[in-house]
Amino acid sequence: MASARASICGLSRDDFLQKIEEFHGFTAPGLVIGGLMVDMAQELIRDNMGEGIDADAIVEARHCLPDAVQIFTPCTIGNGWLKIVDWGKFALSLYDKHVKRGYRVWFDVSKAALFPNLYNWYMKKVSKKDLPIDILLESIFEAGRDALSSRAVSILNTYSGEKKGGTDICDGCGEAYPVVQGSVCLSCRGESYFELS
Ligand code: ZN
Numbered sequence: 001m002a003s004a005r006a007s008i009c010g011l012s013r014d015d016f017l018q019k020i021e022e023f024h025g026f027t028a029p030g031l032v033i034g035g036l037m038v039d040m041a042q043e044l045i046r047d048n049m050g051e052g053i054d055a056d057a058i059v060e061a062r063h064c065l066p067d068a069v070q071i072f073t074p075c076t077i078g079n080g081w082l083k084i085v086d087w088g089k090f091a092l093s094l095y096d097k098h099v100k101r102g103y104r105v106w107f108d109v110s111k112a113a114l115f116p117n118l119y120n121w122y123m124k125k126v127s128k129k130d131l132p133i134d135i136l137l138e139s140i141f142e143a144g145r146d147a148l149s150s151r152a153v154s155i156l157n158t159y160s161g162e163k164k165g166g167t168d169i170c171d172g173c174g175e176a177y178p179v180v181q182g183s184v185c186l187s188c189r190g191e192s193y194f195e196l197s
Contacts, residue, residue: 005144009039009072013141023071024064029121029136033090033147034068037105040145041094042073044103048152055094055102058159060087068092083159090122093153100155108149115143 008016020031045053057075059065059082066077066084069092075081081097095102112119117139120126140147165180172188182189 005039009035009042017137019071020067024067027133027137028064028067029133029140030064030090031068031071032137032140033107034065034092035072036140036144037065037092037107037148038068038072038094040148040150041092041103041105044105044150044152045094045096048103049096049101053096054081056097057082058085058093058095058155059083060085060089060091060106062086062088065090065092085159093155095153095155100157102153102155103150104153105148105150108147111149112143112147115139115147118143118147 011019016035017027017032020035021027024031042055045055055073055075057069057073059069062084066082069082070076073082073094077084089106091104091106093102093104107122109119109122112122117126117131117136121131121136121139165178167176168179169175170177170185170188172184175185177185186192187194
């Protein structure tokens with residue numbers, strides 16, 4: 001079968017699944033798909049742009065996809081090589097940060113429709129109880145890249161550029177903050193996520 005691959009992100013299927021469980025706490029189906037998406041984007045970059053490219057990543061959903069990138073690439077939120085745009089779309093791009101070109105890979109629902117268990121899970125048409133994880137995983141691996149689509153993309157500066165300004169001491173709280181936030185920090189401007197108890 002065309003979609004049955006010897007390795008995913010350089011790992012056997014068992015090791016691939018084990019890494020997901022170790023990092024994420026459980027074998028989240030979305031993270032398994034995310035790993036397949038990372039694998040595909042990495043291969044597209046390797047085949048079309050050359051070996052040894054350190055790709056940066058942008059993911060388009062908060063759930064699962066950030067962990068797929070953090071497990072299977074050197075990119076993390078903390079090192080700044082992974083960015084999240086909160087669009088709730090199951091898509092990601094890996095790109096060469098120097099030329100700002102790469103590949104966007106997305107979960108293609110029209111293709112996934114050929115795999116009923118996968119499709120019904122993704123479209124929330126079936127409960128967890130009625131679709132055991134083992135069955136769903138089989139459907140995910142059976143589909144593989146046949147449920148994904150890809151396009152070459154150029155990344156716009158808005159997303160690829162680092163915007164690091166200066167640091168100052170906030171007049172309100174006395175803590176260091178990025179001056180780009182204004183004369184006082186965001187927290188003191190009333191946009192805090194906490195209050196003192
Ligand atoms: Zn402040």
